[in-house]
Amino acid sequence: MKDKTLTRLGICEAIYRQIGLSRKDSLDIVQNILEKKANSLSNGDDIKLSSFGSFLIKRKKSRIGRNPKTKIEAVISERNVVIFRPSMQLKNKINTD
């Protein structure tokens, strides 16, 4: 358990065990949560979850970058990026022990 990566299935299993929803409903809701979050972000709407953290959309201006391998300069076009800022609660949680 220690080294394994948590995926959708692991979260579904937790929902099934702790709440008793069917595995099918659990998987559907997990997928739906991710879908709604992605949808909110693609509309430029930030997500704020008090106990977990915030997902913010930042607009990056275009700039000149360089391929580190070939050193050839290239324009990095203007784009949006997602930033995650963990909440104080989450920061404390991962730093206890």
Place this chain on the structure above:
Amino acid sequence: MKKSELIDQLAKDYPHLYHRDIEKVVDVFYNSISEALANGQRVELRGFGAFSTKERGPRIGRNPKNGERVAVPRKKSVYYKPGKELKERINSSN
């Protein structure tokens, strides 16, 4: 979007579930991610992104107000890498 808005949106999609059960589902969803990270596990949600923790070594910081040196102990921080699909989505709609 706040947590309560996420829950309300979900409630519309699952009329056969109690509102409080949906609240619990959202809590379990985020708790399982937090707990996995606290246990040093990685969390990968294909399409949306991956969460992992990174260790930051101890360092000497400074109080920005008076310039005093303060020892900052080692700590872990959460690292989020957006998924490919999400990156494409936030750049396709305007």
